[in-house]
Amino acid sequence: MMASPIYIQIHNEIKRSIESGKWNVGDRIPSEREMSVTFGVSRMTLRQAIKTLVDEGILERRVGSGTFVSRQKVQEKMSSGVTSFSELMRAQGKEPSSKTISYHIATPSLSEMEKLSLEEKDLVLRMERIRYADKIPICFEIATIPEKLVQSYNKEEVTSSFYHVLEESGHIIGHAQQTVSSMLASEQISEYLGIRRGDAILRLRQTTYLNDGQPFEYVRTQYVGDRFEFYLEK
Structure with missing residues (x-):
């Protein structure tokens, strides 16, 4: 089986940690520097993993404060028609x-x-x-x-x-x-x-x-x- 890129493997580990309750909604996760040391990867690779989680709405960045586990947002159902x-x-x-x-x-x-x-x-x-x-x-x-x-x-x-x-x-x-x-x-x-x-x-x-x-x-x-x-x- 094709090996996952390193940043995807880190994405998965962070997601599992959130789902297991290691970090709860609203918690600040460790800094990029700390996590890059923990995972033994470059800051760039760690940042790419964090970005995928931010894009998915699992994490959110707050300017000057760090990166946090996202709070659940109010959702509005849009019309069901699908248009490209x-x-x-x-x-x-x-x-x-x-x-x-x-x-x-x-x-x-x-x-x-x-x-x-x-x-x-x-x-x-x-x-x-x-x-x-x-x-x-x-x-x-x-x-x-x-x-x-x-x-x-x-x-x-x-x-x-x-x-x-x-x-x-x-x-x-x-x-x-x-x-x-x-x-x-x-x-x-x-x-x-x-x-x-x-x-x-x-x-x-x-x-x-x-x-x-x-x-x-x-x-x-x-x-x-x-x-x-x-x-x-x-």
Whole structure:
């Protein structure tokens, strides 16, 4: 079985520690320096593991205070219809495009296994993209898809119009579970999206299902706060 990257292994260990009660909701976890020593890795590797947990809403960073186990947030159920980013942009008269930052087959993290109902032996496609509307960066996205679902598609098909390709292959896209929260842009995200570090970001975490109830996509997206808004319909 393919070995997980070191940062994913650390992600899993921290997640297990939280789930076992070592750190409770609202607790401050040790500093990056302390944890990098504990795990015997560089600060950069440790920071990447923390970032994945922050993106998933498991941890939260507080400027000047450190990193904490996230408090549960009030959730609002959005309309159940599933629309791809490309379809959404075209519906608003804008031309969608994207830039792929990374695209690789990997072993899933514990979070990805849970969200996509996978086993340890399964593999996933994990890709990072910047999404644009009329060439203006709107969001940064990390998407995880079961590898067995994309085996017959090439990279261009997956990165350009995955929902359309799925439907063309006979799959029926069902519903999605979505969670929206706010955060501040990190230095890396600010560079990707052409904003300032600390600017407001809307974070969307979404698990999308086929019509038969099978989860096929787990996405963590960060939207520029003043370039995108969510519309809820009841």
